[in-house]
Amino acid sequence: xxxxRKTPSKSVxxxxxxxxxxxxxxxxxxxxxxxxxxxEKNKVMVMDAVKQLHFTPSIFAQRLATGKSNVIxxxxxxxxxxxxxxxALELIRGIGTLCAVMKLDLLLHLTDSHSPLxxxxxxxxxxxxxxxxxxxxxxxxxxxxxxxxxxxxxxxxNVSCIAVDNVGGAxxxxxxxxxxxxxxxxxxxxxxxxxxxxxRLEGYKKAxxxxxIPIQKDYILNTDYSRGAAxxxxxxxxxxxxxxxxxxxxSDSMALEAMxxxxxxxxxxxxxxxxxxxxxxxxxxxxxxxxxxxxxxxxKMAEDSVKELSRLIADKKAKIKKVxxxxxxxxxxxxxxxxx
Amino acid sequence: xxxxRKTPSKSVxxxxxxxxxxxxxxxxxxxxxxxxxxxEKNKVMVMDAVKQLHFTPSIFAQRLATGKSNVIxxxxxxxxxxxxxxxALELIRGIGTLCAVMKLDLLLHLTDSHSPLxxxxxxxxxxxxxxxxxxxxxxxxxxxxxxxxxxxxxxxxNVSCIAVDNVGGAxxxxxxxxxxxxxxxxxxxxxxxxxxxxxRLEGYKKAxxxxxIPIQKDYILNTDYSRGAAxxxxxxxxxxxxxxxxxxxxSDSMALEAMxxxxxxxxxxxxxxxxxxxxxxxxxxxxxxxxxxxxxxxxKMAEDSVKELSRLIADKKAKIKKVxxxxxxxxxxxxxxxxx
DNA sequence: CTGAAAGCGCTAACAA
DNA sequence: TTGTTAGCGCTTTCAG
Numbered sequence: 086x087x088x089x090r091k092t093p094s095k096s097v098x099x100x101x102x103x104x105x106x107x108x109x110x111x112x113x114x115x116x117x118x119x120x121x122x123x124x125e126k127n128k129v130m131v132m133d134a135v136k137q138l139h140f141t142p143s144i145f146a147q148r149l150a151t152g153k154s155n156v157i158x159x160x161x162x163x164x165x166x167x168x169x170x171x172x173a174l175e176l177i178r179g180i181g182t183l184c185a186v187m188k189l190d191l192l193l194h195l196t197d198s199h200s201p202l203x204x205x206x207x208x209x210x211x212x213x214x215x216x217x218x219x220x221x222x223x224x225x226x227x228x229x230x231x232x233x234x235x236x237x238x239x240x241x242x243n244v245s246c247i248a249v250d251n252v253g254g255a256x257x258x259x260x261x262x263x264x265x266x267x268x269x270x271x272x273x274x275x276x277x278x279x280x281x282x283x284x285r286l287e288g289y290k291k292a293x294x295x296x297x298i299p300i301q302k303d304y305i306l307n308t309d310y311s312r313g314a315a316x317x318x319x320x321x322x323x324x325x326x327x328x329x330x331x332x333x334x335x336s337d338s339m340a341l342e343a344m345x346x347x348x349x350x351x352x353x354x355x356x357x358x359x360x361x362x363x364x365x366x367x368x369x370x371x372x373x374x375x376x377x378x379x380x381x382x383x384x385k386m387a388e389d390s391v392k393e394l395s396r397l398i399a400d401k402k403a404k405i406k407k408v409x410x411x412x413x414x415x416x417x418x419x420x421x422x423x424x425x
Numbered sequence: 426x427x428x429x430r431k432t433p434s435k436s437v438x439x440x441x442x443x444x445x446x447x448x449x450x451x452x453x454x455x456x457x458x459x460x461x462x463x464x465e466k467n468k469v470m471v472m473d474a475v476k477q478l479h480f481t482p483s484i485f486a487q488r489l490a491t492g493k494s495n496v497i498x499x500x501x502x503x504x505x506x507x508x509x510x511x512x513a514l515e516l517i518r519g520i521g522t523l524c525a526v527m528k529l530d531l532l533l534h535l536t537d538s539h540s541p542l543x544x545x546x547x548x549x550x551x552x553x554x555x556x557x558x559x560x561x562x563x564x565x566x567x568x569x570x571x572x573x574x575x576x577x578x579x580x581x582x583n584v585s586c587i588a589v590d591n592v593g594g595a596x597x598x599x600x601x602x603x604x605x606x607x608x609x610x611x612x613x614x615x616x617x618x619x620x621x622x623x624x625r626l627e628g629y630k631k632a633x634x635x636x637x638i639p640i641q642k643d644y645i646l647n648t649d650y651s652r653g654a655a656x657x658x659x660x661x662x663x664x665x666x667x668x669x670x671x672x673x674x675x676s677d678s679m680a681l682e683a684m685x686x687x688x689x690x691x692x693x694x695x696x697x698x699x700x701x702x703x704x705x706x707x708x709x710x711x712x713x714x715x716x717x718x719x720x721x722x723x724x725k726m727a728e729d730s731v732k733e734l735s736r737l738i739a740d741k742k743a744k745i746k747k748v749x750x751x752x753x754x755x756x757x758x759x760x761x762x763x764x765x
Numbered sequence: 766c767t768g769a770a771a772g773c774g775c776t777a778a779c780a781a
Numbered sequence: 782t783t784g785t786t787a788g789c790g791c792t793t794t795c796a797g
Contacts, residue, residue: 096569108767109767110791110792111767111768111792114793118792123766123767127766127767139567144485145488145494145790146773147790148485149489149773149791150773150790150791151791163525174513174514177517181503184535185536190532190546193499193532194531195522206530227479229479342712349713370652371652371653372685438775439775449783451785452782452783454775462782462783463783464783467782485774488775488789489791490774491775
């Protein structure tokens with residue numbers, strides 16, 4: 086048995102490998118980068134040396150030499166609501182998984198949207214939502230860093246974006262409720278500083294208008310996407326003199342909370358009140374009553390953003406792309422026809 | 426008005442800035458790195474040039490030159506359960522936030538635990554849980570990369586770890602139930618491939634033994650931490666010929682699910698059955714009955730891991746540290762004394 | 766098929 | 782206070 090010496094504190098370089106293998110560093114580099122033109126014998130020697138020394142090429146030297154970076158940064162605005170959302174986690178999961186598959190390094194940056202972005206060295210940036218961190222996006226664009234925005238449709242900037250058809254999704258939800266005979270439909274919004282929440286509210290209003298149902302102010306309750314706010318909103322609704330027969334809610338987790346409140350008020354779902362959420366959060370599946378909701382393709386959005394960014398990085402002058410992904414109404418058991 | 430020329434496709438380097446500012450690159454470097462010894466006038470000139478050219482120093486060149494990397498990698502095993510957990514999100518949030526504050530770059534790596542880690546260039550690694558990805562940890566250690574493991578107490582490896590006293594927490598939960606007069610106490614575990622779940626089970630058994638309560642096999646139900654599995658387990662429990670009067674459950678989200686199931690079975694909480702969870706997930710606060718639970722300091726664990734890693738990076742021969750963070754029983758309304 | 770040498774963009778002595 | 786210069790570890794011509 087050969088005893089393995091303790092790894093020296095200084096990290097091993099390509100030169101050490103070359104010396105041990107008895108070849109030039111160029112050859113080592115070729116082996117590392119899988120050039121076909123290396124004699125089998127040398128290749129083996131090099132690979133042995135690599136293993137023996139626990140050699141890993143310095144990513145920094147590589148990047149400096151090649152000028153290429155396969156780091157992509159994911160910037161998430163760190164405002165209170167986001168981080169408790171199903172949304173953020175799904176996004177991270179989707180993007181993280183695809184990055185692992187595509188051998189991209191994922192730099193995660195939670196930003197307070199004030200301080201300038203410190204994503205230096207990233208080959209490209211994915212902005213998850215644009216709230217008050219628009220300047221950061223603009224700066225990235227100015228620097229010529231390939232960027233893509235998700236969950237926001239950005240009209241006025243020359244940047245690729247992958248959004249979700251929130252207006253359409255909300256409309257579909259409300260139309261469904263109307264088709265069931267509901268006329269008194271409330272809406273608990275998410276945080277309307279987000280484009281998503283604002284658009285869902287828009288869709289809600291649009292559906293009502295198209296069906297000649299007057300919009301009632303006290304049927305619209307704003308929240309910050311938190312369960313606490315949802316609870317407060319739901320309580321307000323149930324205490325209304327003329328309570329609605331259906332509620333469209335800006336997120337599933339809030340809808341779940343509203344369902345709790347309903348039962349506390351002695352209201353049965355869907356018999357006494359119909360509820361539609363938004364997200365298709367798996368949590369909505371459980372519980373006595375499956376939650377009818379609007380599915381938004383978060384994972385697809387996540388994956389598409391990585392693909393789009395890769396495209397942009399590969400071809401700096403590629404044309405930007407703006408897409409709005411369709412949503413889908415998922416009917417479960419939380420709604421029922423309204424009969425007066 | 427001066428018209429700004431289109432940013433050249435080639436990225437600007439320190440040399441460009443030096444030329445425009447009329448100084449040497451060293452001076453530019455000094456300004457960038459906030460050396461105090463630069464004449465005000467030059468400093469201004471340089472900063473102007475930087476702004477004008479949208480210059481950002483190449484992180485790769487910097488790292489190559491200094492040999493320092495302030496990238497830290499967070500490795501999360503990508504097995505089904507983790508990613509739906511409150512745990513993962515809190516961790517990411519905690520670590521991500523602290524990294525932003527400490528000006529560290531956070532590389533997020535979701536790993537399938539088979540493929541070798543490709544976290545090259547990271548100054549240090551945080552392993553969130555060690556499941557089957559132990560070889561990756563060992564490899565990192567062999568390469569001399571500072572590492573810290575969280576949520577697992579690793580006895581047999583020379584690595585810093587920050588764990589949670591799961592055994593103690595579980596014991597406290599069960600002891601509390603026993604102090605309330607319960608003797609028939611079931612346990613719905615998390616995924617016992619995780620150390621956390623295994624230890625909570627251990628704590629459960631320990632408390633029972635110490636109080637001379639026999640351990641019943643059919644009172645112990647294993648899950649994978651998912652709500653679906655929790656539902657199945659809860660249903661099994663309620664169908665038991667001799668159902669328990671209390672349940673200790675491995676996570677709050679599962680506990681919430683069990684509460685749903687209970688109400689479907691016509692059981693009131695806490696009158697008919699007492700429930701204790703684990704996590705102190707804010708979701709447990711809502712709903713008609715506040716969930717009594719064991720709080721684990723996730724954010725503290727997250728933050729401590731970053732600090733510990735920084736320490737290790739700063740001083741490569743720093744002694745490793747193994748800690749187990751205390752938990753805390755949070756009593757809310759989901760338990761009540763048992764009276765036969 | 767292999768190696769020598771010139772950078773990649775920056776920092777850190779060392780001089781001036 | 783500022784500039785000159787020698788690397789950091791790797792890739793990439795260009796010869797051999």
